[in-house]
Amino acid sequence: MVRPVAIQTRDLNCLYGQVQALKAINLEIFRHEIFGIIGPANSGKTTFLRALNRLNGLNPSYRQTGDILLDGRDLRSLDDSDLRRKVGIIFALPQVLPISIFENIVYGPRVHGTKERALLEQIVETSLKKAHLWDEVKDRLREPALRLSGGQQQRLCIARTLAVEPEVILYDEPCSGLDPISTAKVEDTMRQLSDKYTQILVTNNTKQAARVSERCGFFLMGEVVEVSDTVMMFTNPREKRTDDYISGRFG
Amino acid sequence: MNAAKVRQNLAFGVLGLVTGAVISLIVLTILYVITRGISAVSWEFITQPPRNGMRAGGILPAIIGTVVLVIGTMLFSLPLGVLSAIYLVEYARDNWFTRLMKLSVVNLSGIPSIVYGLFGFTLFVIFLHLGTSILAGCLTLAIMSLPVIITATKEALEAVPASYREISLSLGATRWQTVRHCVLPYAIPGILTGTVLSLSRAAGETAPILFTVAAFYLPRLPRSVFDQVMALPYHLYVISTQVPNMPLQISFATGFVLIALVFLMNLVSIVLRAHFRKKQQW
Numbered sequence: 001m002v003r004p005v006a007i008q009t010r011d012l013n014c015l016y017g018q019v020q021a022l023k024a025i026n027l028e029i030f031r032h033e034i035f036g037i038i039g040p041a042n043s044g045k046t047t048f049l050r051a052l053n054r055l056n057g058l059n060p061s062y063r064q065t066g067d068i069l070l071d072g073r074d075l076r077s078l079d080d081s082d083l084r085r086k087v088g089i090i091f092a093l094p095q096v097l098p099i100s101i102f103e104n105i106v107y108g109p110r111v112h113g114t115k116e117r118a119l120l121e122q123i124v125e126t127s128l129k130k131a132h133l134w135d136e137v138k139d140r141l142r143e144p145a146l147r148l149s150g151g152q153q154q155r156l157c158i159a160r161t162l163a164v165e166p167e168v169i170l171y172d173e174p175c176s177g178l179d180p181i182s183t184a185k186v187e188d189t190m191r192q193l194s195d196k197y198t199q200i201l202v203t204n205n206t207k208q209a210a211r212v213s214e215r216c217g218f219f220l221m222g223e224v225v226e227v228s229d230t231v232m233m234f235t236n237p238r239e240k241r242t243d244d245y246i247s248g249r250f251g
Numbered sequence: 252m253n254a255a256k257v258r259q260n261l262a263f264g265v266l267g268l269v270t271g272a273v274i275s276l277i278v279l280t281i282l283y284v285i286t287r288g289i290s291a292v293s294w295e296f297i298t299q300p301p302r303n304g305m306r307a308g309g310i311l312p313a314i315i316g317t318v319v320l321v322i323g324t325m326l327f328s329l330p331l332g333v334l335s336a337i338y339l340v341e342y343a344r345d346n347w348f349t350r351l352m353k354l355s356v357v358n359l360s361g362i363p364s365i366v367y368g369l370f371g372f373t374l375f376v377i378f379l380h381l382g383t384s385i386l387a388g389c390l391t392l393a394i395m396s397l398p399v400i401i402t403a404t405k406e407a408l409e410a411v412p413a414s415y416r417e418i419s420l421s422l423g424a425t426r427w428q429t430v431r432h433c434v435l436p437y438a439i440p441g442i443l444t445g446t447v448l449s450l451s452r453a454a455g456e457t458a459p460i461l462f463t464v465a466a467f468y469l470p471r472l473p474r475s476v477f478d479q480v481m482a483l484p485y486h487l488y489v490i491s492t493q494v495p496n497m498p499l500q501i502s503f504a505t506g507f508v509l510i511a512l513v514f515l516m517n518l519v520s521i522v523l524r525a526h527f528r529k530k531q532q533w
Binding site: 053055058060088097098099111161164 | 345424437
């Protein structure tokens with residue numbers, strides 16, 4: 001069975017000044033899969049993620065060559081705003097704005113032109129339900145988002161991203177600051193979302209990649225060492241370096 | 252006690268002493284002006300024009316003049332200063348040219364105010380044919396206020412966490428939407444502080460208005476922006492140095508009114524700051 005490709009990179013090179021962070025990356029990510037990216041620090045995982053919605057460009061020394069295709073379309077044909085609407089991101093630490101829970105979620109829809117009160121309220125409810133946070137916060141939508149726990153804040157970030165109806169969601173080590181129970185809730189949310197969204201999960205926690213992702217890529221020193229089904233990678237990796245990393249012999 | 256603790260106590264002592272000395276100097280100045288001037292401050296003093304060669308009557312035209320100048324200065328300098336700071340922080344690329352611009356803005360605030368006065372005189376009064384007028388005076392004061400407003404706004408914008416911008420951009424907001432909704436609201440308290448600081452200085456300056464707007468004696472209220480006006484600092488200079496047999500408490504009373512005006516401006520900014528802080532939820 002040939003699965004439709006959501007994201008494809010062709011010879012993607014990423015540089016910060018003279019430092020090459022990614023070398024000739026050729027990757028295909030299928031529609032509606034959870035793709036895990038593992039690898040030690042400084043292997044280019046986050047750079048790869050942020051290349052997909054062009055957040056790397058905020059760094060003035062950043063340069064990039066090669067192509068990225070989203071649903072077969074060259075990324076360069078989309079402007080920043082349209083691209084980031086389609087490709088949302090969840091940051092490593094929960095990044096909420098110092099405004100209410102409600103206002104955090106409607107921020108995206110508002111900048112995209114939704115003004116109608118009833119519609120915004122509906123967006124808030126659906127997004128929070130999808131992010132499995134609705135039951136915990138439905139009675140205090142007007143309260144400051146910063147009063148939520150870390151895990152709740154991270155799920156609020158997921159809800160905020162869902163509110164602009166993306167096609168792809170990028171996760172940049174989303175559970176690095178969370179306790180195991182919050183982590184489990186975020187992972188549950190990701191699994192529930194996997195029938196409608198393409199999700200890419202960068203994680204330092206190989207076990208998390210094993211738990212959540214369908215396929216996995218192992219990044220090392222800016223190169224993709226191995227891409228395979230997650231079960232394969234964790235039971236029978238092709239490359240010795242992958243085996244070493246997964247079994248904790250380095251990294 | 253060991254040596255480190257002795258030095259620690261000594262350092263605290265010296266720091267406390269210096270702080271105390273500086274603050275008491277300021278407090279003394281203000282108290283002195285108030286005690287010397289308060290007896291001459293009356294309802295008549297702040298609602299009547301001067302009489303008897305400025306030796307009696309009130310200072311209403313000078314009060315109105317200063318208020319008009321401050322408001323006019325703000326109308327020019329606030330939008331210009333805030334917008335250029337937004338450009339410098341949020342849009343301009345970081346290269347030698349923008350670094351040079353930022354450096355010169357900081358240094359501009361060190362230029363003596365009389366130089367601004369001379370500049371305003373040649374540019375606005377002579378070259379642009381505005382004459383000695385409220386307009387010319389406000390423009391001159393605005394140019395003088397700009398560096399402080401730009402610097403304060405720049406610092407307020409830079410103090411907003413980069414993550415706020417990333418959140419907004421990652422949700423598909425444009426650069427301007429990000430600045431408008433995700434950066435400016437959190438920078439407003441800092442911008443207000445800088446603006447009031449620089450407008451307070453504008454209210455108290457004599458040199459920039461000397462050739463551009465200030466009237467020696469004009470006991471009526473301005474009718475258009477091309478009128479001259481009296482202004483508190485210049486009036487104070489005039490009555491202290493140019494009028495013989497001037498009762499000293501009138502000078503001090505004028506100084507007191509100027510201080511009160513500046514204090515009032517600060518009060519307004521404190522209220523505004525509190526109002527904007529309430530909108531954020533921590």
